[in-house]
Every structure is written in structure tokens, then in C-alpha cells.
Amino acid sequence: MRILIHGGFFSESSQSKETKEKKQKALLNILDLGKSYLKNHSAIETVIYTATLLEDDPLFNAGTGSQIQSDGKIRMSAALMNGLDQKFSGVINVENVKNPIIIAQMLMKEEDRVLGGAGASQYAENAGLPFYSTETPERKQEFLAKKESSGTGTIGCVVLDSQGRLAAATSTGGKGFEIPGRISDSATIAGNYANEYCAISCTGVGEDIVSAGLATKIVTRVTDGMSLKDAFNKSFKEMQSHDGFAGAIGVTKNGDIYFQESHPNIVFAAFNGIENIVFS
16 A cells, blocks of 8 residues: 655755644654555545545645635635546536545546536535635735736645556645636646556646646556656656646555656655655
8 A cells, every 4th residue: 555645846045944844743644544445435535534634734725725716716626536437527627625636536426527616616515515614814915015926836646556547636725826717737637646556746837737738647657667766856857848837646556656846845744665754
């Protein structure tokens, strides 16, 4: 069994040592909860469960604590992919829900499995999900001060379960102060992809990740026989020509795990089958 999680990027220049330690502690705690859950649940169930824990932690930019867009509203996106049956579901720019990944889970049973905007919000309401404001005082203060965001906030989880099944989940609160209606990578196969061979979740600048088709490209290369490390290295090298800003976590059906970043420092934690690892 393997499980990896990420919580976007950490900037040494704009974030404190205290914040770094809080994120390390939070990630390790969530990793342990996800690891325990995985013992009795499938890969797809575990990525959903673990993603909700990340969404609920205001340290990370997804769910509670999501960034505020230029018109003062919060719009969130999330995606889910089951490597077993290659089903992908996602929600784009949904408002006033606590856990966007839960909507992605609900959409797995629908014929129309990717919804956006008002339709996504109405679907959540019709499904009985309660109104929930994900705005925090800290995000409101940032918005009112019109601070620039680095645009690198996302959470994600990839899992290999005891039956050899793979799954990936990714969720984001956006980059902050963006044009309303902007769509990033998180609810696309560029940022979240899995099949029977590999599962990938990305974080970083959505436009760069979409341009690179990053998650799909890495999974395709592993499927075609390339090692996970080589697939990461080749895919990230191809982003260098346009200075693409991205990070990713991945796991294969053989239990290989890997992470990579084009710029420091991706916030991640992983269980490699023997011990826990956390970003430093």
C-alpha cells in the first residue's frame, strides 16, 4: 500500500518557519489518518477521504481557506479519477460547499460527470449538500489588502491499495484575485489522472500544467514502459522551455513513488510502504 499527498507550494520568502512546521505537522497527521483508512478501504475511497481532510484544513488552499477571486467570491474546483475503470469526474468553479471533492464523488454515478459554475452549485444544492462559506478571516484580509498570490495552492492525493488499484484526487481554491470563470488544471486530466499503471496529482500554475498536459503525459509514459522517475524527469524537462511552474506526486501499480517540482518547494508527505516522508 502507498499513499502520497500534497498541499501546494511553500515559499520561504513569504511564509514563516512557523507556518512551515504547521504544514509539516498537518500533512503527517492527515497522512497517518489516510494510511489507517486505506487498510480497510479501496484506493478510490481513500483518495476521497484524504482529500476531504486536506480540504477541511485552512492551512491549504482548497475547501475551507480557499482563495478569493477578483469579484470577492470563492469558486473551487476538484477532480477524481479511478484507475480501475478509468472514470473521471470533476467540478469546476463551484461555490458555497465545504468539500468540492464530494461533488466529484457524486458525479461518478452520473452520465454527465464534469459540471461547472452555476450548474455545479445547483447540483450540490439538489444533492442536499448544505450551504457553507469556505472564506476565512485570513483570506478576507489578503483579498482586502489586494495582496498578490503565487497561484500555487492545490491539494491532492494518490493511492495504491492492497488490491493493486490506483486512484487520484485533486482540489483547489484557485490562485486568488483571478478573473471570475478562470479554469485551472485541477479538474482536468492535465492535473489529475490515473489508470491501472499509474496515478498522478499536480499542483502549481494551472495554465502551465494544462499547457504541458502534465498528469496525462506522465501516466502515458509509465503505461508505455518508462519508469516513474524517468517519466517525471522527461515531462518536467519539457516544461523548461517556457519556465513552467509545477509540482506533482505519483505512484505506480508496482509501488514506486516519486515527486518532482520545477521550482521549490512542493509541500508533500508520503508513505512509501515502510516509513513516512515529509517535505523539508
